[in-house]
Amino acid sequence: MKHRKLANSELHRPEPEALSALKRHPLIVVLDQVRSLNNVGSVFRTADAFLVEHIYLCGITATPPHRDIQKTALGATETVPWSHRNDTVALVLELQAKGVRVWAVEQAENAIWLSQYKGHPTEPQAFVFGNEVKGVDQAVIDVCDGVIEIPQEGAKHSLNIAVSAGVVLWEAFRQHKALMGQ
Numbered sequence: 001m002k003h004r005k006l007a008n009s010e011l012h013r014p015e016p017e018a019l020s021a022l023k024r025h026p027l028i029v030v031l032d033q034v035r036s037l038n039n040v041g042s043v044f045r046t047a048d049a050f051l052v053e054h055i056y057l058c059g060i061t062a063t064p065p066h067r068d069i070q071k072t073a074l075g076a077t078e079t080v081p082w083s084h085r086n087d088t089v090a091l092v093l094e095l096q097a098k099g100v101r102v103w104a105v106e107q108a109e110n111a112i113w114l115s116q117y118k119g120h121p122t123e124p125q126a127f128v129f130g131n132e133v134k135g136v137d138q139a140v141i142d143v144c145d146g147v148i149e150i151p152q153e154g155a156k157h158s159l160n161i162a163v164s165a166g167v168v169l170w171e172a173f174r175q176h177k178a179l180m181g182q
Contacts, residue, residue: 016079024053025176026124027169028100032088032140033059033131034161041072042162043129048076050173053124055080058088072162088128088140096145100124104144105168106136107157111147114168119175127168129161 014022029047034040040062047055057063063084064070064077085091092102101120105127119125128144130136135158141147150159150167159167 016075019051019079022051024051025173026122027052027172027176028095028124028126029055029165029169030088030091030095030102030126030128031055031057031061031161032128032136033134034061034129036132036161037062037066037068038072039132039160039162041069041074041076043165044069044073044076044080044082046162046166046169047080050169052080052169055082056091057082057084058091059086088137089143092126092128092140092143095124095126096143098124100126101146102126102128102144104128104130104136104141104147105150105164106130106141106147107149108141108147111149114148114150114171117148117171117175119172119179121176121179125172127165127172129165129168132161 027050029043029052031040031043040057044055062069064073064082069077095102101123103117103125127148128136128140148168150164152159
């Protein structure tokens, strides 16, 4: 069997203007004190791919427009709804009050592995990704509904935040599509 690479025109992706009419997946990204603008841009691009509902940029996390964010986002800052918040703990509490289940993505006691995570077809899910050096702040972990850990077996103790977001969002997206029978 031969495989022919598809042209962009054959991918049947919506135009940016049409995205506002599409139903987004009830997945929310929270970036807690992320310092790398390239990581922020990469997360935007991944969030666009999985039609994420919203990205919250918290604390020192840079916001668009910025050249270094755009370099990796490739326009996704225009297609994914986002906002900035100063206080991540306050945001988590606000999301929970709206019925959103909030997960920290971190290595922590009593964390569940990503393979144990079970999404919900109607309950929105938020995932908090932390600073490249310090991770998710303990005060944020303390108010989250749970902690998800991505299993790793190598010598390094962490994945890049943009990679972590891609892995977790893929699993959440996959589960949501399956739960919706798609």
